[in-house]
Amino acid sequence: MGRLKAITIKEFWALLRDPKGRMALFIPPLMQMFLFSFAATLEVRNVDIGLLDMSQGAYSQELVEQLSGSSNFRQIEVFHSPAELQQAIEQQQVIAAIVIEQDFDRRLTAGRPADIGVVLDGRRSNAAQIVAGYIMRIASGIGADVRSLDPPETVRVINWFNPNLTYVWYNLPSLIVMLGAITSIAVTSQSVSREREIGSFDQLMVSPLRVHEILLGKMLPPLGVSLFNGLLFWVAAQVIFGVPFTGSFPLFFAALLLYNVALIGVGMFISSLSQTQQQAFLGSFLVSVPIIMLSGFSSPVENMPEWFQLIDHVNPAMYFLPVSQGIFLKAMPASAVFDWMWPVAIIALVTLSAAAWLFRARME
């Protein structure tokens, strides 16, 4: 017990007193918080669109006004020829262009249906789809006055848990997941390789410290740092970004702990494998990127091909992401949390045992 305490304290100081290490501990998370909360949005706003109006009537005028009034569009460029339109899309000056044919006004005035054409930039298919949706919604309101009555409401949409679909409510709970994947792995992966590099590894190995004491001592401080970062973001999400926290904190903490333990096992595995800090860094990078990208944050897991989803079953972030979002916004109950998190417990067990095995195997 005394030995474990000694090495834990030492590792803790080693993390905090090395100025380089300190930088790796706190600057990347802050950068990520800043960038992710503001920049990582799949919303599409402030886009420029084009208009080629060959009708020039009252209804097309109304459409243009409606479009300019929408907060989703920043600017409407008016083109005078199809060639201009083509060039503007090609050069990505606009993402979409509306083409209003000559007979548009005539048909509407006559009470007949009329179509507008929308040309969209397929290179950015995701944003283009969303823009198409905006345009459709506005277009369907045009000419309402020609019809006798307002179109009846057909689908009433409400959004549970996040009524206004505030994006940051999605980003910050997810950020806690990604942050863990970066910090826990990166920090733990340095621990053994750093000692190998500065030459103190031998010193450690000739001391009476048992292997499990060394491993625990090396994993507890990174775990502490990761939990600290996680909780810091938990507070920041509520205080700075106004994200509601509706669930149970003990439940959230337990899931966060389990998740970070699994990641620290991964980090320790990389660390035991690496001879230099360089290799440890590259290793943790190569592992963190897929963990984050395949967590379901950038795109839903069910969109992946099935065999890829199968591979993703070993990804702890895939399980913790819905839990973090769920406990924050949806007051996810313990039973659901358990259903998500038990595979993480298995992953943690596997990564920790693998790390311990590799550490022993590579002691010489």
Next chain:
Amino acid sequence: MKGELTRFEPRRLAALIRKESVQILRDPSTLLIAFVLPMLLLAIFGFGISLDANSIRVGLVVQDDSAQATSLAQALRSSPFLDVEEDRTVPALRAKVVADDLRALVVIPQDFGASFDRGRPIPIQVAADGSQPNTANFVAAYVEGVYGSWAQQQGLVPRGAQVGVNTRFWWNPELKSRFFLIPGSIAIVMTMIGTLLTALVVAREWERGTLEAMMATPIGMGEFIASKLIPYFVLGLGSMALCTVLGVAVFGVPLRGSVLALLAISAAFLIPALGLGLFISAATKNQFMASQFALLSGFLPSFLLSGFIFEIGSMPKPIQMVTYLVPARYLIPSLQTVFVAGDSWGLFARDIGMMLLFGAIFFFLAFRATKRSLD
């Protein structure tokens, strides 16, 4: 040192380049970044990430037994975009939304069928899981779409003076997100090689003391920088070529533009990427710091602030300003164009110009920081 940069002798340069090439071939971490990382990223972006329309799991509660309700429910079930799970009551399904098993709930209310007969149809309800805003938006749009086409089929909506919208997605009518994700991941790969790898190898020379021995030979610092630049430039292009071949052959991304344009764009991007890498290594002289800085100034901005996945226009103004300083921001549109759309030299010229400008700035900084001195 006078004549530091102008001192150039082909033989010395050739010797240094030869040395660098041998090192590249013998260093596993170099090969890891140049060849394993591209394949990993392509696999992730080709298979793992898809922003395409796909079936979304929704719960359906039909509270009405009318013919209309039954046929609408059938329409929802048969939609390729929805994967429907049914129950008689809302609470059971709501629990599944909370547990993240379902993304939304659709309720066809009581009296739905009868309301049509009264000529004033009541709306169906969609309760989407707002914790995932993007999916919530998609669900709402899909259900609205299903409803619309169902209503038309049933002849329930008079097609009067209504505005229809015909959309045409140029170059990518099937809306495959791979078409922009694969070119984007090429940008990430070139950033990693140009910035991270270059920063690491130069920092390693400082750390291991080999640069000290170099500096005591008659080489000029210009020769030294060129000897780092050329091999990694070639490596970057090689890795780009690998990605292109895989992207086209495995992931079915078209290459509609010319190879010349692809080369020109990639080459132009490697200049600022390498320049940044050299600058970082000269400023830090330490592999650990270099890797951290390369990640923060190379990888993260290229990923988040280049318009690769996240729309720049939707970001707050100050961040939008920052994106203008990210060279990858100029690479992404050109790369997407050369792959998906074809040659558009007007666009390429603008982007290449910007990339070269940043290249010049980074190289200026790198030269200033790389001194023949250990002070």
Next chain:
Amino acid sequence: MAAIPAGDPVARATGVVKRFGALTALDGVDIEILPGRITGLVGPDAAGKTTLIRILAGLMSANEGELRVLGGAPGEDLEDLGYMPQRFGLYEDLSVIQNLNLYADLRGLPTPDKRATFDRLLAFTDLASFEDRPAGKLSGGMKQKLGLACALVKTPRLLLLDEPGVGVDPISRRELWAMVKELTGEGIGVLWSTAYLDEAEKCDAVCLLNDGKLLYSGDPAGLTERMEGRVYLARSDQVDRRPLLRSLLDNDAVLDATIQGSTIRLLSAGGERPQIDGVSLTPVPPKLEDGFIEILGGGPKGTSALAEAYTTFERSGQPAIEAVGLTKRYGDFTAANQISFTARPGQIFGLLGPNGAGKSTTFKMLCGLATPTEGQCAVAGHDLKHSGAAARQSLGYMAQKFSLYGDLSVRQNLDFFAGAYGLAGGAARAAIDKVVDIFELGEKVKVNAGQLPLGYKQRLALACAVMHEPPVLFLDEPTSGVDPVMRREFWVHINGLVARGVCVLVTTHFMEEAEYCDDILLIYRSEQIATGSPDDLKRQAAEAAGLDDPTMEDAFIALIEASHIDTRNPRKAA
């Protein structure tokens, strides 16, 4: 390039001052390097040697002082400069020949001359059969020779060598010296920096640096002469050599004393011959180190406060370290073969051998860092395989290079090692207070260990190793690069501990450290080739090579060469 008249210095510096922030690394140093001569730049680590060499090579600029190198400012004429930095500047991924080729191209060696030059250099450095081996896979001595070859691809007029002898065994060191000596015949001016004073003694001129200050400059004999008549070998019939050393160091008439075989070599404080009861003195010729010690103010006192406060261990009973048939194989390669020996409590046991001979492997097996393929070893009666933790609990370990935690403060390092060895609460506090007091670390407890001066690092490393008062101490080249006074202080502690019954195992390339040993095991090419006390080994060497009164280094080399003859066709097999 200005012509320099023959005999004029190839490099001259006067009043060189170099500051790094608040630290003054060089404080008004003068040096002159003449063609055809080896000028020694001598001093302990952190004395300013590397800084001065870098300034001469044009890699750093001096804050003050006048410098003229090869007829111009430093760094102007790089064509005629050969420079070998401390880590040799080799590319480890590149093969021997690729490294040579690179430097040949960089230094502009005409291509037609290449092959002939390489052949000459490879023959000269004995590396011909390793042409295609990556530099990273060469032994320390081979790397050093390759480093030198790279600096010589185009014959320079000035050759700057930064500690070429560090971490290298005496044989390689001697071979390197011979090579450089040969070069001076061609009129090259050589600057050879070293922390070993015996190496410096052979130079044509020396500059003695300590703490950035020039202590002496000129002919080494000039410094030695001053000590003439003040150095004696002391012998006593009544007292053993270690207690004798202690009493001599405590004697005011004695400025300095070191163990040499079964005798003590002493430097008297004044001009007269000291009168000490029961001790017979034989005058011997002085060495450069005697001069250096005098300038530094003499050796330490002979009583170790550490030993005074240490547990006393039984000298009889079980052996402190016992190795039986230790063998380590890596695949086909046998790194150590059938090593057997016993070290008793109260004994200093030395493990010697050239680089790559299997000495480190044996050392690692003994302290549990490597598992033997065959054989057993036990420390303080605990078998390393079956009760490893108990064995590790009873040993203290001090690594070759400073390997404590540089970012942790002195106190945090002590806390950690106390805890790691199972000391807790009051016992830990008491142990820490004790070593802080003994090693005078009081003012430094809050300083980061990495920022300590070298001498303090040394003390801290020893403190961490002995806090739990182990009966066995493992030392891996414990005093390399440390100034001679610090080195003596260190050995005073070790001698004191041995008197308390502690067993000390030491590996070293440093022959002065070998002299302190009671028993030495010489390992060469994975085999143990000789055992015995230093005097025994000298005697064996004298017989084998017909030497008269050999030094420890002579003995080392002679014994290894003798085993060459036994086993035929030596170095190619390595």
